[in-house]
Amino acid sequence: MDNYTAKICATRRVFLTVFFLLIGWVSCADSADVVVIVNKSNPVTSMSSAQVSDLYLGRSRTFPDGSIAHVIDHAREAPLREEFFRRINGMPLNKVNTYWARLAVSGQIMPPVTKTNNGDVILAVQEDSKAIGYVEDSALIHAGVVQVLRLHD
Amino acid sequence: MGLRNFSSISAFLCPLIFFSFALPLLGPVACAQADEEGQFRYLAYGTLGISHDDSSNLAAMRDISQRPKKLNLMNNSWVKDSRIGLQASYQFNSYMDVMTQGVLRDQHDTSLNRYLDWAYVNVHPTPALDARLGRVGYDVFLMSDHRNLGYAYPWVRPPVEFYGWVPVYSIDGGDVAYTLENDAVRWRFKGQMGRTGLKFPMGADAEYNFKSNQIWSISIARETDTWRIKGGYSHCIPKTDAPMLAPLQSGLAAVSGAGIPGVSSESSDLLRELTYKDVTLRYVNLGFAYDDGTWLGQAELGSVVTTADMMPNGTMAYIGLGRRLGDFTPFMLLSGIRSNAPVRQTSDSWAVMGPSGPILQTAVVQALNSTRFDQETGSLGLRWDANSHVALKVQWDSTHINSNGYGLWYSDEGQVTKNARVNMLSATMDFIF
Known part of the structure; x- marks a missing residue:
């Protein structure tokens, strides 16, 4: 050679x-697994995919115990958001986006607050006792939040 | 009285608008004073669209609140589908928020008041209950409250046969909605009540200043992951008439009182039909929408009954079907409308009234026939979700209009007694940010 x-x-x-x-x-x-998190003071310790899906589609405003939930989402185009909805209810992102556009513009419900990355979501959940968010498993190194659902691929 | 009522409404709405649009200018100050749940939200959306049709003596409308300006000159229209909306809201806490929404779109009534679609306070004392007060979206049909948001539906515009002749976008008053969740099913019961107003163009240079203090509606919606079903009923009584009808009404009243056998009774019948004022409109509607992520379909069937034929009435329906192929969604759409009002004909009998008799009769018959709708449209199109904020669409429509069914078109007078077919090609860019 x-x-x-x-x-x-x-x-x-x-x-x-x-x-x-x-x-x-x-x-x-x-x-990578996607984990759904709530504040550590939240009495809710586990949730079903359907319960989380209802919150993220605006069909429900409360946790299973009846308390108000503050839903925190990622930006519209975030890859993690696409993965989250695919695993939680099988909805493609363009369906999710048109669905929320209709709800927001028709004024039926206020759309979720959005954060730009996992860290900001975790921080928001840490600071708000009523918050719920989702992050990549690998980002979950912070204290002050509780995992209520794990979504495998 | 009417002016005073609308002024008082404006006095109520103005602070709301100011609140929602001006408070954010305070930026950090406002946010710092809000509690932990205080949130400003903004949403901008719109459509940039162009359409081209092959008719030289007809001008298309998206809805009857528009007045096409260049009949016979250009068959291209940038303004028909183009629009831009801005929404601002502030959430005080989990129980109350305010929202305003303005939409700049082509319409005959260019007063600032008409560009404000919503301005309301929303109170929800429990998670299941919503009560809104102010200017709220008119919500009876499946797409009533998001007609301006092209991004939310596959086709270029809501089917004209169904939505084109109901250009009421909002009512000044309030509504109450109750949501019931039962496993995977969500029920929503809603009632609305208030007043509304809108100026419609009539012919080349006249208009009808429609005002109603009595508009109310109820609706029931059932929603699952894939299905959305909605039924609604709406009731409206206008309190105004069109000035251009006054001379015809006077003439008919004179003929009715003349006691001429046959002619006077016919005149009385026409007089009863030739009015907008105090006419009762009843809308009934049932709609279905399906979306499983791949296939999507939507259909609605509706009927409008009025107590006078001058007010448009009829039975309308559409069905649309699409399939998502990645970011592309080819779709088809069929829609149609038939007027409940009969086609009026002139007769020789009015000659006994002298030369003015047939002239009056012809004018009245033309006026009554001008508000009839009788047409159907077949459409094919493609939507491309270019990214999470922008959708590009192209759509071809072929519309067949039956004689004396041109209520959704601006047309030459000689055209209305003939059938016609119009082909239209439209392209739009819908966006939301």
Whole structure:
């Protein structure tokens, strides 16, 4: 094997390694669990997918114990939001967006407050005893919140 | 009396509008004074659209509150579907919020008051109960309260046969809604009451200043993950008449009192039909919407009964079907309307009244036939969700209009006694931020 061929092989190996690392990273990101969280003072300790879905579709305004819920969502285009709705009720993001657009513009219900990243969601849930949010499992290293539902892929 | 009533409403609405749009300008001050639940929300949405049709003597409308300006000149219209809306709201706490919404759209009535769709206080003492006071969205049909939001539906515009002749967007008054949750089913019962007003164009340079102090409605909606079913009933009595009808009404009254066999009784019948004032309108509607994430469909059937034929009435229906293919949604739509009012004909018998008799009869018959609707439309189109905020649509409509059924069009006088087919191509960009 001459030097030129060896260089090509080495470059190819580096390229393939980076490629598979990227694929692996993307796969991990896709398959990471999504966890639904509430404030630690909230007496609710677990919720069903249907209960969480109803809150995030504006069909319910309360936790299972009847107390008011402050729903915190991610930005409209956030990949985590798409993943959350796909796992919680199977709705594609463009259906979710048109659904909420109709509710918001018709004035039926105030849309959820939105945050730009996992950290801001966790912070908002920490500070509000009535809040509910969802984040990636890997971001859940903060105290002050309680996981009430875990969504696997 | 009427002016005073509307002035008092404006006096109530103005502080609401000021509150919602001006308070945010205070920025941090306002936010700092709000409790932990205080939230300002803003929403901007709109449509930029163009349509082109192949008719040289008809001009299309999205609804009958519009007055096409360039009949016979250009068949392109930028203004028919284009609109922009701005919504601002403030949530005081879990029990109360205020909301205002203005929509800039093409309409004959250009007074500032008409561009304000909503301005209300919403109180919900329990999570299941909502009570709104102020200017609230008229909510009877499936799409009544989000007609201006093109982003929310697949097609370019709500079916004209169904929504084009009900241009009441809001009422000044209030409503109460009760929501009942039962497992995966959500029921919503709603009642509205108040007054409304709107100026409609009539012909080239006349208008009808519609005002009603008696408009109310009730609706029941059932919603699951995939189905939305809504039934509604609405009742309205206008208290005003169109000035352009006054000379015709005077003429008919004179003929009615002349005691001519046959002619006078016919004149009395026409006089009873030729009015808007104190006519009772009753709307009944049933709608279905289905969306499982892949397939989506929507259909509505409605009927409007009036106590005088000058006020538009009829039976209307549509059905739409679409399929999501990733970000693309091809769709089809069929819609139609038939007037309940008979086609009026002139007769020779009015010649006994002299030369003015047939002229009066012809004018009255034309006026009554001008508000009839008799047409159906087939549409094909494609929606592309370009991103989370923008949807691009293209739609082709083919409309068949039956003679004396041109109430949804501006037309040459000679056209209305013939059938016609109009093809229209529309493209829009709907956005929401």
